[in-house]
Amino acid sequence: MPELPEVETVRRTLAPAVGGRISSVWTSGMGLHMARKPPAARLRKLVGATITAVRRHGKYLLLDTDHAMSLLIHLGMTGRVRIQAKAEPRASHTHVVLGLGERELRFSDARRFGQFDVVVRGQEREHPALALLGPDALDDALDAGALLATARTKRTTLKAFVLDQSVMAGVGNIYASEALWRAKLRPTTRTHKLTAVTAKRLAAAIREVLERALDNGGTTLSDFVDADGTAGENADYLWVYGRSGEPCLRCKTPIKRSVLQGRATFYCPTCQTP
DNA sequence: CCGGAGACCTGATAGC
């Protein structure tokens, strides 16, 4: 579910957690991504800590505390972070609950591909999940020039390139197809074919696609909701993702679906030139 | 270095 716009939407709706003091910690004991369990003992040391900020890098959330430790959260495919009243029933597949006054911060994840960990503030980069991340996809530094310079060091496809979290952090399978359609570039085109002109188009398209999705509160295909439980509207505005057989919104050619690296890929065979 | 396939999980949906 969650790519940069969805995670950023969660980050923004987590604002009420800032200033909250962690009064209790509960974990389900079940393993998440790579069978890693949320570290119960380290989490319990955060009882008494106050959440001071909620940050995001790519698809990762970082909740800073005044105990020099931060919570690291990744939503995987079906992860949710909710702020709910203590009296609200817990969702199924709830794996972490932090008491925050009258409310609770709850992490649930049906498929358990998500991550919930603790990192030392200032040493985030030493966490294996964050060590290799490239600049955030909405970082101003990621302009056409930077994109082109990185692309020239690779021989991969454009689809794999924009999905590579070490190139840029935050683009996932939906927005990869969307951005390449917007930039009129074929997903299978090799990165070293990028030019100053097409790199500029791609950089602009990535930014546009992500910001537009963010304006719409993210894309909800089935699972995604923000910290308030609200679904996103962006599924109504997708240009190609999930639209195979339907007419291209630019040229009316039926949209094609193919599989690249095991992931569904959508493109217009006419106006996305190879 | 790169792509493909499979692994990790559960739930929704389609088809018989």
Next chain:
DNA sequence: TGCTATCAGGTCTCCG
């Protein structure tokens, strides 16, 4: 109704 197969926003690892 119930069974089976397929698919899903992500990441990681093995293999050729």
